[in-house]
Amino acid sequence: MQHLTNRAKPVDRKPMTALEKLYLWNIAKGMWITLKHIFKRKATINFPEQRREFSPVFRGLQVLNRDAEGRENCTACGLCAVACPAEAITMEAAERQPGEEHLYREEKYAAKYEINMLRCIFCGLCEEACPKDAVYLSETFAPSNYQRKGFIYGKEDLLIPHPKLEPEAYQQALGTRAKRQEKASSN
């Protein structure tokens, strides 16, 4: 048989010799291995205090984006809902009234925008489909919940914080996205 790697070893089924039946040598070897592991670096971290960095291609919870003045990007065109293979996205469109120009960037906006996180497979197709850069996948994951309806995220859960009113929260929610995009475009 062709081996995939050169580390493969055939299984040895020879009966044990009397010395092996005492198991001593193998036990000593095993004990030495575990002893070495005491002094090794810990693989785990103290989770709530320390967090691991996400990989650059990580796709987490969706975020509804705003532009620099804090207006919602989404125009409720429905392309994300069409692109979604899990059919997790629903939305209802509404027309922007006069006087709401500081809230919505264009004449049409999403009055209701829901993503069912139980259906979502975090594939990122919604982000790719969006022509307005209105939805993208962030670096957080959905926290646990006691009820199914807690996993249907509405607009209030998804919208990014206002960049003018809460700049710190906005920067935090933005995360390393800008950097990543730069890297992606330069590649």
Next chain:
Amino acid sequence: MITLLAIDWLFILEKLILIVSIISISLVIAMYETYAERKVAAVMQDRRGPNRAGPFGILQPLADGLKLFMKEEIIPNTSNRFLFVLGPCMAMLTAMMTSAVIPWGGKIHFTLFGADRWVSLQIADINIGILYIFGVVSMGVYGIMIGGWASNNKFSLMAAMRGASQVISYELPMGLSLIALLMLTGSLKMSSIVGGQIDSWYNVLYQPLGFFIFLVCAFAECNRTPFDLPEAENELNFGYHQEYSSMKLGFYLFAEYINMFISSAVMVSLFWGGYDIPFIKDANLAEQIGYNWLAALQGLSMFIKIAIFIFAFMWVRWTIPRFRYDQLMNLGWKTLIPLSLFNMIITALVVLLREYGWRF
């Protein structure tokens, strides 16, 4: 017997204090053994272990104990109620009783009502100390068997059978390895066995094979990995204490840890010099710092030795997989018993030759 029961109230008070303190010490140690077990397991698997309750998680055992107390107490409907409760009590009782004959340190000296009193840190120095330990350990089987049977559950019963036959099988090589040791010490008294090692070579140097056999058997008697077949989680659903809940389960688990502590103490006393402080002449030290401080230091040295053994127990547990049942029995009957017989004969030969001045 009469002298023991003649009314010497001070004597009784001393012994009572000693008993209470030793029992509470072994309980506290058993508590922290559970913590140490989890920590050792963690560092050997590159994890961190419990570190939330208190600094470094040292309050974790208290939290665990509280959890066990708060759990619902379930007694299965079909089981035998009395025996069901008796099982964990037996396990706990036999685990605690062994500590009576182990010498924990030298003598303490104090003056009370103008009279000098010397108190040795040993509850009872009976002249069959080792056999007493054996007797109590062999009683430990009943905790397992009664509990397993009274649960009225096939898995519990099978696990209890396994546990009992394992303990009986491994008592034999244990006893045989001890016989070789007793040929050297010439006494069954714990205090004189330890006393013979103070300021001289430890018995382990004369009896390395005997010590090794004793160690293996101690693992088996404590039902620890690699011999933890009675509680094989994946084959027998948690073994003989499967039907137990709340503090009755806690008693079984606790008894295991106390057994571990006591068997470490027995091994230290028999083979590693007991409370002797290594590399130092204890008698010289006593002249410098007084007998009470010496006794404290001796106790400390004993507990450090015990801690090393307990660590070894845990180290082995997190290294070696469980034996199969036939391997276990083969190891006990076909390897350890012949080995210990061989050890016994060699020792007897050497002792005899030494007695006749190395002439045939």
Next chain:
Amino acid sequence: MNVSDILFYFLSALAIGSAILVVISRSPIYSVLWLIVTFFAISGHYIMMNAQFLGIVNLIVYAGAIMVLFLFVIMLINLNTDAKPQKGKWLRLAGTVAGGCLLLVLVAALKNTEVKGMGVQVGTGDIGLINQLGKALFTEYVVPFEISSILFLSAMVGAVVIGKK
């Protein structure tokens, strides 16, 4: 009446009472457990007579090993249902007569023994200590001792032979 007398009567009452309970218990498991209590009481007697070695060996061998094997057998063949009551009354009568005869023989045999009327010699004598016992077994009684060990060996070999079939 001093402390050792009280202990003696307590242990005797315990031994006899639990021995009776062995016989009249319905469940065989309880019988075995009461038998263990009996062994404990008898070991207490040994220790009172300064025979600590015998006392503790009695515990190790009988209570620690043999009774465990009994429990094994009883638990494995599942005798936890209560024993059925005896059927014929003639059988019961015969049993009573046989038991009564045995009692009579025992009483008659013990009636004229020397120890009758003497109190137990508490805390004296050293034949039960390990040194004396070892010397007695390996010098004076070495032949019966070795013969009995050969008997045990042959019993063991026999068990293995039967088991191999």
